Structures are given as C-alpha cells and as structure tokens.
Amino acid sequence: MNGDHHHEHAHAARSDLTRNQSLVFDTLEGADAPLTAYNILDRLNGEGLRAPLQVYRALDKLLDLGMVHRLESLNAFVACRHPGCATHEAVAFAICDDCGSVAEITDSSLVDALDTITRSADFKPRKTTVEMRGLCSDCQAA
Amino acid sequence: MNGDHHHEHAHAARSDLTRNQSLVFDTLEGADAPLTAYNILDRLNGEGLRAPLQVYRALDKLLDLGMVHRLESLNAFVACRHPGCATHEAVAFAICDDCGSVAEITDSSLVDALDTITRSADFKPRKTTVEMRGLCSDCQAA
C-alpha cells in the first residue's frame, strides 16, 4: 500500500486470481454473450462449484478489479473487452437482443455530456450505467 | 386509430386507466422514491391486490403508455415526472443512493452523443438506459 492509488483498481493479472475467480473469469471470457450467475454455475458444476454464492463471490471480486462488467438490464455479466481495461468510467454497452452480442463503447462526447449533466444538477455520480438494447449491424439484415 | 401515430404512446389520461392500473400509478406518483413491484403490492393489499402478477400487468401497461419508468439498476419503478411526458427517448436518471430521490433528465448533448455512437456502430437501439447512481446535492452535505 504505497498511497499512489486513488482507486482500488489494482488490475490484478489472471495469475493473481483464486481458483474460483479464474474459473468464473475464463467462463465469461470464453462466452460469446452475457451470462447470468446461474449460467456460469451450470457451466462450472463439473469443476466443483455447486452453490450460487461461490459464483457471486467471484463475480464481486472481478467487478471490484474491473475485469468484469454487470449488465443491469439483463442481470448478467460480461468479461471486460477493453485492451488493458484502460478506462472504467462511463462505458456504454450496445446489446443485441437478437444474437446477444455486446459491444463495449467508450466515447468522449458521451462522457462530456454526462459530466455536464452531473455538474449542472450538482450530482456526484458513483457509478454510471449506459445500456442500449436493440439490433446489431448483422442482425438488422435478417 | 387514425394512423397518425408512429408510436403507440397514446398518452392515456388517468381516466383511461383500469382500476388496477390507476391504483399502481397513484401509488408510484405518491411515492418519493422508486418502488419495487412488491413494495407496490404491499401498499395495495388493502385495495384487493393480492398477487404479484396484478402489479406486474399494470406496470407493463403503464410502461407501454410511457407513464412509468423502470430503473434497471434498482429493479424498481417511478412515475414519469415529465410535464406532459413529452419525450420518451434517452432519458437519464440521477438516483441518490442515500435518500432515494430520482431526478429525470433530458439533455440534447446526451441524445446527440448516443446517436453518434449508434450511427458509427450501425446499431439500431430499441431502448436505451442511462442511470447514474450517486449522491444528490442535498446528501453530499451530510
């Protein structure tokens, strides 16, 4: 603890994770759509995970570390796709309701707009959720 | 049905609502914080509502009509505070985690930013959620 970090985003590498945390993270990273905690549990019951809490605890830690995002509108989770997990503020998600794909988007205009809003309302945000549900490029064709 | 409406937002007045829908809407409108479906059910069990589905069905209809919003990050609902419920796109919510107050915000810069994002990603949004959780002006003082 050297005092240089304002946030607790240590950005632990996968090697720092416990067994349960690794299992959960690998499952999310290997999925091509968001997974619920119970989806993850189903996929890991061969590895010895039997209770929801084992998954939820791992997810809590991974969320803390910024390695996983929670999609509020789905009650589901995705692995962070950011190269290096650079920014952990004002990420927007474009979620396809047809194929389940999720695009993770950072945009400075969006950050600016949200920042302006909070300033003028004198609101101090702790966590911001931006989720767009609709159809991705591929699925609009169909 | 005159064909002039692209959307199905008939903006029914309260007088067009059924008994259950009115009860649910009035409960939400009278609350000073978001309520879950079960919160609403608890407050209305004196009026003859006994099953969750009675509340969820009323909420579905009120959501369709644009008279109520769902807050995804809380799994809860609020009455729309827009004068006349003018715009039903890209509304942002500032939710105080301390006192539970919810500010409903529309901002053209935000709409523009989201629009730009969806254009460049060729994403067709059906519903957009923007929720900021944090501390309102009043509660920052404490």
Next chain:
DNA sequence: GTAGGTGATGTTATATCATTACATCGCGTT
C-alpha cells in the same frame, strides 16, 4: 340479442436472481 373477439382480472404455482448466516480452511505474521 346472441355469438364471438379482445383485453383485463384472479389465482396458483413456479422460475429466476441474489443474499444471510455460519462453520471451516489456508496462509502469512507476530
């Protein structure tokens, strides 16, 4: 005015998502 359509209602049961409570274990520090 009666047959049928449509949307709201009531009720039971069940599915889905998440946490509380408590005992235990591994491991580094004192």
Next chain:
DNA sequence: AACGCGATGTAATGATATAACATCACCTAC
C-alpha cells in the same frame, strides 16, 4: 503456537418475475 484475514463450502432463505389456466366485462358483427 496464536492470531488475523480473506477465501471457501453449504444450507436456507429472500427478492424479483413469469407461466398457465380459468373467468369476466365490454364491444362489435351479424
């Protein structure tokens, strides 16, 4: 050896949401 501390395992429960089915009220068409 004793302790602190974070992770783990397990059972039970709480909280949110929907499925399935029967019925009712009202409007419209014939």
